[in-house]
Amino acid sequence: MxxxxxxxxxxxxxxxxxxxxxxxxxxxxxxxxxxxxxxxxxxxxxCAPAAREAIGADEAERLARLLKAVADPARLRLVSLVAAHDDMEACVCDLTEPLGLSQPTVSHHLKVLVDAGILTRDKRGTWAYYRLVPGALGTLADRVLGL
Known part of the structure; x- marks a missing residue:
């Protein structure tokens, strides 16, 4: 029983x-x-409801490009080098030697960062100057993590 x-x-x-x-x-x-x-x-x-709205598909694509751009160690160092200069602006001539990479390789990495919206490029004579876009990386933390 x-x-x-x-x-x-x-x-x-x-x-x-x-x-x-x-x-x-x-x-x-x-x-x-x-x-x-x-x-x-x-x-x-x-199960608790979401406290805030999650990012949409278009914004996820944009933020993924941003993350992909800074996921490379050389590009992450470039962002740090530019940010370390006065006014967060540096000449390409000052960025090649610290990385120990060839000038064409550094230029390629800089182009990826410009295309991702992290840096801007300003041509002055024969040299290109790169400036950190204010808030570009802060946007990432704000949108993905809600900080």
Whole structure:
């Protein structure tokens, strides 16, 4: 003859849900039908609604390009080097040597950063000057993390 017992099953939240287990003649415990509904209701109640709106598909694409641009160590160093200069502006001639890369490679990385909207480029005579776009990286933290 089967008997019924109640066991506390810990949930991911701080609350516990009591489930009724029915032990059959073979000694195997099964969850009673009514307990399944109670567990489902408790699980649904633990999910909190979003506190703010998530980013849309278009903005996700734009921010992914921004993240991809700074994901390269050389480009991340370039952003840091430009930001370290007065007025957050540096000549390409000052950026090649610290990286230890060829001038064409540095120029390629700078173009990626300009295309991503992180730097701007200003040609003066034979040299190009790069300036950090104010708030370009702050936008990333604001939109993705909601900071």
């Amino acid at each position: 089967p008997f019924t017992e109640t066991r506390a099953v810990p949930e991911a939240s701080t609350a516990a849900v009591a489930l009724d287990f029915v032990t059959n003649a073979t000694g195997v415990s099964d969850v009673a039908d009514g307990a399944t509904d109670a567990a489902a209701a408790a699980a649904a109640a633990c």
